Amino acid sequence: MSSTRGLHRRADAGAFVEAMLSWLNERVAPPGVTIGADTPLFENGLIDSMRILELIAWTERETGLTIADEQVRMDNFRTPRRIAEVFVVG
Amino acid sequence: MWTAESVVAQLRREGELWEPVPGLVALRGDALHLFRAVEARLAELARSQAFPEWHVPSGLALDTLARACYFDSFPHWLTAAAHLSDDPAALESVARAPDPAGAAARALEPAACALPPALCYHAYARLAGRTVDAVRMSAQGTCWRHEAEGARALARGWSFTMREMVHVGSPEEVARLVRDGMEWAARLAEELGLRHETVPASDPFFAPTAKGRALLQRVKELKHELRLDIGAGESVAAASFNDHESFFGDCFDIRLADGRSAASGCVAFGVERWTLAFLVVHGPDSARWPELGATPGSLRAEVRASAGTATRAESRAPATGFSPGTVPLPPGASPGTVPPPPGSSRGTVPRPPDAPLYVRHAAASDRGAWSVERDVAWERIDREGALGQPDLLGRLRDAALIESFHPVNLARLMRICHDDIDAGVCFSLEAYEGFKHFHALRRYLDVVGFEPSITEEELVRIREGSQDRDVPPGGAIEALVGFMLSEHLASYFFRRLAERAREPVLADMLRLIAADEVRHAQSASDLIAKRIARDDSLVPRVLDAATSFRHYGSEVVAEVPVAMPGDEVAIRTFAGRIERLCGVRLVDHVKRNL
Numbered sequence: 001m002s003s004t005r006g007l008h009r010r011a012d013a014g015a016f017v018e019a020m021l022s023w024l025n026e027r028v029a030p031p032g033v034t035i036g037a038d039t040p041l042f043e044n045g046l047i048d049s050m051r052i053l054e055l056i057a058w059t060e061r062e063t064g065l066t067i068a069d070e071q072v073r074m075d076n077f078r079t080p081r082r083i084a085e086v087f088v089v090g
Numbered sequence: 091m092w093t094a095e096s097v098v099a100q101l102r103r104e105g106e107l108w109e110p111v112p113g114l115v116a117l118r119g120d121a122l123h124l125f126r127a128v129e130a131r132l133a134e135l136a137r138s139q140a141f142p143e144w145h146v147p148s149g150l151a152l153d154t155l156a157r158a159c160y161f162d163s164f165p166h167w168l169t170a171a172a173h174l175s176d177d178p179a180a181l182e183s184v185a186r187a188p189d190p191a192g193a194a195a196r197a198l199e200p201a202a203c204a205l206p207p208a209l210c211y212h213a214y215a216r217l218a219g220r221t222v223d224a225v226r227m228s229a230q231g232t233c234w235r236h237e238a239e240g241a242r243a244l245a246r247g248w249s250f251t252m253r254e255m256v257h258v259g260s261p262e263e264v265a266r267l268v269r270d271g272m273e274w275a276a277r278l279a280e281e282l283g284l285r286h287e288t289v290p291a292s293d294p295f296f297a298p299t300a301k302g303r304a305l306l307q308r309v310k311e312l313k314h315e316l317r318l319d320i321g322a323g324e325s326v327a328a329a330s331f332n333d334h335e336s337f338f339g340d341c342f343d344i345r346l347a348d349g350r351s352a353a354s355g356c357v358a359f360g361v362e363r364w365t366l367a368f369l370v371v372h373g374p375d376s377a378r379w380p381e382l383g384a385t386p387g388s389l390r391a392e393v394r395a396s397a398g399t400a401t402r403a404e405s406r407a408p409a410t411g412f413s414p415g416t417v418p419l420p421p422g423a424s425p426g427t428v429p430p431p432p433g434s435s436r437g438t439v440p441r442p443p444d445a446p447l448y449v450r451h452a453a454a455s456d457r458g459a460w461s462v463e464r465d466v467a468w469e470r471i472d473r474e475g476a477l478g479q480p481d482l483l484g485r486l487r488d489a490a491l492i493e494s495f496h497p498v499n500l501a502r503l504m505r506i507c508h509d510d511i512d513a514g515v516c517f518s519l520e521a522y523e524g525f526k527h528f529h530a531l532r533r534y535l536d537v538v539g540f541e542p543s544i545t546e547e548e549l550v551r552i553r554e555g556s557q558d559r560d561v562p563p564g565g566a567i568e569a570l571v572g573f574m575l576s577e578h579l580a581s582y583f584f585r586r587l588a589e590r591a592r593e594p595v596l597a598d599m600l601r602l603i604a605a606d607e608v609r610h611a612q613s614a615s616d617l618i619a620k621r622i623a624r625d626d627s628l629v630p631r632v633l634d635a636a637t638s639f640r641h642y643g644s645e646v647v648a649e650v651p652v653a654m655p656g657d658e659v660a661i662r663t664f665a666g667r668i669e670r671l672c673g674v675r676l677v678d679h680v681k682r683n684l
Contacts, residue, residue, distance in 0.1 A: 042656035045649075050639055052661050057680035067677075070220050074656035 013084045016062060020080045023058060037081040042074055052077065063087050093321035097369045098243045104374070113241030113248030115362065120376040125251075125365045129230065132253040132359050135274055136228035138457045140608050141255045144229045146212040149203035154215040157341050160207070163293070167235035169248070170201030205234040209254040210338075210356045217258055218342040222352055223659035224259035230361075244366035245326055251361040256354065258344060261335065264355035268314070268331045271357030275316040275329040284367045285319035291330065318367035328363040332356050447620065448515035451613045455519045458609060460602045462530045467595050468537060476538040476593040483540045485587065485651035486596075489580075490531035492643035492650070494549050496524035498556050499573075499642050506561040506569055512620065513570075516613040523606045530599055538593075556645050567621055567628050571635035571668075574614035576642050578667055581607035582660035586653030611667070618671055629672045633679040636668045 017037050024035045028051060041047040047055060055077060056067055065087060076086045101107035106119040117125055136143065149171050155161065160168075174181060180197055187193035206212070209229045217225060233252045241248050257267040272288050279286035291313045312335065315327040332355055338344070339351035346352050372379045476483065500517045507513035532544050561569040581604050588600035622628050643650040654660075665676040 045652070045655060047656065048652070050637065052656065053637070053665060053677055053680050054684065057677045057684055060677065061681050061684060069662055072658055072662055073221060074658050077656070 013088045016088045017080050017084045019062060020058070020083065024080065027054075035080070038079050040079055041077060047077075055083075059083060059087055091321060092370045092373050094242070094245050094324065094366055094370060095322070097321075097366065097374050100374045101369075106374075107243060109241075109243060111248075115243050115247055121365070121369070121374065124368060124376070124379075125361060128361050128364045128368070129251070129253070131278065132361065132364075133228075133230065135278070136253065136255050138454055139255070139270070139274070140605065141226045141228035144212070144227045146206070146209055146229045146231055148205065148232060150206040150211055151215065152201070152204050154211055155204055155207075157218075158211055158214065158338060159341060160211075164207060164235075166238065167207050169205045169207075169234040169236050171203050171205055172198040172201045175199050205249075206231065207235050208233055208356075208358065209252055210256045210354075210358075213256045213258065214338045214342045214344065214354065217344045217352075219344075221345045221347055222258055223347060224257065224263055226255070226257050228253070228255045230254075244362045244369075245320065247362060250363075253359045253361060254356055255358075256356045258339070258352050258354045260346060261353040264333055264335075264353040267355045267357060268333045271329070271331040272314060272316065275331075275357070275359070278364075279316065279318060279328075282364075282368055282371075284364075284371055286316055286328075287325070288314055288316045288331075291315040291327065318363060319370070320363075320367055321370045326363045326367070327360070328367060329357065329359045332358070447512040447616055451512070451516050451519065451609075451616070454609055455523070458605055460526075462526055462533070465602065466530060466534075466599050468533075471534070471537055471595045472593050473538045476534075476596060477540070479590075479592060480540075482587060482590060483535060483538070485653065486531055487535055487540065487544065488643075488647045488649075488651040489583065489587075490528055490535065490544060491549070491552060492580075492646045493524050493528035493531060494544075495552060495556075495642070495646045496521050496528075498553050499645075500524070502559075502561050503569055503573060506563075506566045507617070510617065510620075513617050516610075516617060520610050520613070523610070527603050527606065530603070534596060534599065552646050559645070567618065567631050568635040570614050570618050570621075571632055572639060572642060574611050574618060574667065575636065575639050575664060577607050577611040577614060578664055579641060579660060581605075581611060582657055582663075583651065583653045586657060590653065615667060615671060622671060629674070632668065632672050633674060633676065634683075636676060637680050637683060 021035060021037065028046060029035050030046075033046070035041075035046065039046070041055070052072075056072065059065070060067055067087070071086070075082075077083055098107060101117075101121050104119065106117060106121040108116050110116055133143075152170070155168075174184065174194060174197055184190055184193045184197050209231050212229065213225070213227050230251065230253045232249050234249045236248055237246060239246065255267070255271070257264055276286060276288060290311050293313065312333045314331045316329040316331075317325040318328040319325050334354045334356075336351035336353050338354045344352040344354075368379075500521045504514060504517050507517070536543060584600045584604035584607060588597045588604060591597040591600060618632060622632070641650045668674075668676045
């Protein structure tokens with residue numbers, strides 16, 4: 001598996017975050033919770049071990065990347081904005 | 091009395107040993123069967139101690155050795171692989187030379203890669219630049235060391251067979267590996283009736299700049315060797331136990347989650363030397379090899395298993411098969427320097443090659459067995475220290491409740507898998523070990539006085555709530571996947587909790603529980619693999635079951651406790667378990683179903 005960033009350009013980061021937030025809020029957020037670009041995804045238990053796989057899959061689908069094992073680090077998936085920084089803006 | 095020299099001479103006479111090239115030994119017959127049995131014992135040791143097996147190639151990049159500072163450490167050993175030029179004219183001239191072998195040797199291109207002097211370099215190269223938690227690997231392979239003293243068949247080969255177990259992680263984990271490795275090796279030597287001694291050692295570093303490292307090794311006791319007697323007052327280093335501290339972590343930029351360089355250590359066994367020491371003590375005639383019955387170390391039984399056909403041993407002595415029985419160790423067997431700890435495992439049960447799966451799992455369970463009474467230092471618990479981490483104790487309480495649920499959960503699994511004898515055995519073992527976890531955790535919470543204490547009424551209430559739920563007919567595969575992944579996450583839960591527990595008795599106990607959970611996940615994995623091997627149309631169902639996975643603990647507590655939110659290693663290995671079974675990347679499957 002390899003990861004080369006690049007299908008999305010800098011201008012796409014905003015759209016990526018927006019799309020991710022709408023997916024997260026529809027599929028993941030518990031009732032009454034709204035996930036924002038800077039919401040920590042792990043600290044408050046929003047994302048568990050299965051959800052992280054969905055998050056990786058969703059990010060791969062949106063960017064066209066294959067995320068290598070060594071990039072599966074919580075630091076890279078801390079918040080939606082961080083995910084965009086790592087995998088979209090690059 | 092046999093010596094290394096007389097054993098080798100005898101094997102040469104019988105045609106069981108010869109050297110096609112000086113320093114490269116070939117074996118056949120009983121000597122080979124013994125060699126294979128030693129290999130199998132070491133592979134089993136690695137497996138039982140939860141070292142995942144790697145297949146590593148027989149070549150190693152020269153750059154990897156440079157990165158490991160090999161060239162100022164052991165350049166004198168280096169052997170490399172080179173090939174001929176692709177140039178047709180050069181090939182033509184070799185082909186037509188009157189002495190084509192000599193011409194080929196002279197026409198080789200510069201070496202393209204090294205032949206590995208040790209296997210652990212593969213691990214460091216593979217992990218280079220990564221952040222790791224704790225990575226273990228084991229491999230067997232051929233290693234090459236060109237030693238100036240010259241070769242001696244089985245005692246010092248230009249190439250030899252190494253079984254290596256490597257741990258990359260925290261300094262404490264590495265120190266433990268080295269300690270454990272010394273015990274495993276000493277116990278194996280005992281089982282085989284070999285005279286042994288474990289001593290501090292150092293590597294023969296080459297460059298003056300590297301010689302300081304040898305001194306450091308001695309002073310800090312970073313390297314030990316187990317030496318085996320090979321007669322005539324001689325001994326050989328047959329296993330080594332090495333704490334590299336952060337040397338390779340620095341060289342290869344392997345880091346721990348907290349940013350420190352990872353520590354590494356390895357335990358390495360030389361298969362030829364174990365074979366030689368055995369032959370010196372017991373002689374080359376397999377009929378005289380010790381019959382240890384079904385007690386651990388029944389080399390004869392394993393020799394038969396590896397031979398697959400009748401050996402001399404079989405033709406002269408009746409096979410005792412796999413029934414219990416003991417025969418005293420042969421004369422000359424040493425009483426040993428490192429006795430096995432109480433309650434520890436005493437080796438492997440020999441089994442025929444077609445033994446059912448449950449035999450392996452029962453043996454693994456036996457080897458990993460620990461006692462709530464004997465192996466937990468109840469009297470040394472630091473009560474105040476424990477109560478200083480109430481949050482951790484709360485999670486421990488939830489874990490105890492989940493462990494108490496096995497009679498419900500495993501009963502369901504037993505019913506749905508009633509047609510699988512292996513499954514029945516695995517679940518029975520797990521039911522007992524799960525009970526032990528519950529017993530130990532609850533007792534710990536009671537000893538430290540954690541409130542609220544667990545009551546019988548509470549346990550029954552939990553069970554009653556789940557009484558009517560059963561695995562739907564035909565749902566065995568999904569139930570097994572759920573169980574495997576629950577146990578997998580449980581192993582990480584207990585391991586992380588052990589890392590965080592400041593109270594040492596608890597930390598030790600949690601490590602024991604975590605090791606049990608690894609075995610449980612593996613047995614479920616084997617049961618799933620067996621079903622897939624029979625019917626590969628189950629693969630999509632395994633993938634679906636993994637993506638819709640719910641921990642069975644969610645039936646017990648409102649929120650299944652998590653020791654480390656976003657545990658990346660737990661998650662990667664979670665996906666890895668499914669990928670190994672299905673041959674499909676789990677994320678790709680999730681992607682298709684988003």
